[in-house]
Amino acid sequence: MTDDDDTDELPTREISAELSRGLEDLLLGQAPTLTRSDVIEQSGVDDAVAVALWHLLGFPNVADDAVAFTPMDVEALRQSDELIRLGVVSAESQAALVRTLARSFARLAEWQTRLLAEIRVRNDATDAEHLALVAAALPNIEAFQNYVWRRHLASAAASLMTSEASAAEGDRTAIGFVDIVGYTSQSKKLDQRELIDWIESFEAAVTGVVVDHGGQVIKTIGDEALFVTAEARDAAEIALLLTARGQDPDDDFPAVRAGIAYGNVVPRLGDVFGPTVNIASRLTSVARPGTVVADRGVHDLLCRDHAPEGVRADDLTLRRIPHVSVKGYGKFDCWVVRRAKS
Known part of the structure; x- marks a missing residue:
């Protein structure tokens, strides 16, 4: 075996036909007995x-x-069919x-x-022994x-009740x-196991900071995490904490950069859409x-009670970057957000 072949890959072991059938029967409750026509x-x-x-569930x-x-x-x-009959899900939104359920559970499974x-x-x-463990x-x-x-459903319901007034215009x-x-x-320097551990560590750290500041991680995409907060100040605090950790040589958290924006957002099926999301990205x-870069929406909220030019907002400083060219949005102003020196 050469050095190139000596990698710490995830352990694998061939699954016998008997084990495969046993797992299917266990997970489905029993062995399949029906055809498609029978089910219909x-x-x-x-x-x-x-x-x-x-098809929507992702099966051939x-x-x-x-x-x-x-x-x-x-x-x-x-x-x-009963959910549609009850009016909980419309025929149009069923798909x-x-x-969405299929994508989420496929990843979890x-x-x-x-x-x-x-x-x-x-x-x-x-x-x-393996079948007994799974059972x-x-x-x-x-x-x-x-x-x-159920916990997330309760949390989402409570959040929705407090924001119904702004629902007509979209959530800010x-x-x-x-x-x-x-x-x-x-x-490229990591083997498969190390890469997975690295990404999971990144996701766990980001989630911890976001949740501690009242936010929610919407999704992680490999090397990137998208989060939302109700207040611009909370988003700035999260971004500053994470970038500071990335600059600390004694912290295993990777070096990161962040973009934050504030404005109308369209929530849909656990995701968020709209120009504000695109600008933050x-x-x-x-x-x-x-560093952390913010749009005018964040700048105006952080500085509304402070210097007109946004030079300082409490313990933060905002340095204007004029005429930044952003693909799809032309040129506009944005600000680097930093901790103010004491």
Whole structure:
């Protein structure tokens, strides 16, 4: 084996046909006994609707005579149809809801499966031992996921109740992007396990700081994290804390840069859209390593009770960068946000 081949890859081990069938039966509740036609007939849902939902879930076509389904699939179709009947989900929004659920759970399922596979290899478990572990863990995983979902649902409902007054114009929100500096070059130096650990450490650190300041991480995309806060000051504080950590030689957190903007945002299915999001993203590319760049919306809120030119806002200083060219938005002014020297 050459040095190039000697990498610390994630452990792998061939899955036997027996283990694969056992896992499928365990996770689906029983072995498949129904064809697509059986599911459609028993659920009472239109054929075209059933096929469309299956595609939206991210699964490929199944032959009409293939025995690939269980009563769980029948019940899922009935429940989906019932949500429309109750008026909870419109026929128009059903596709977006199913697609979003599918993307979220596909990512979660991939991570959970990989974790269990690592445990199987590490313990050198037999097929029977691995099935027993999954069977023991599954109810706890399912219950915990339900708890997390309900907690987030309660939090989102409470947040919505406090912001209904502004819903007609769209939510005015602070948007922040944090981007790892030199991600491509650094990732080439790491093996697969080290890269995953590095990214997970980055995500955990960002999430901790954001949540501690009343914000929410909307998503992470490899080397970048998108977060929202109700107040511009909170977004600035989060960005400054993270960039400071990245500049600390004694901190393992990577060097980062950040862009923050404030304005109308369109929330949809757990994501956010609109010009404010786009501007914050563009400002991240303008920022130098270890710096935070803000748009006029953030500047005006931070400085409204202070110097007209925005030279100082409490313990912050804002230095104007005139006529920055931002792709898709032409040239406009933005500001580098820093801690004020005592």
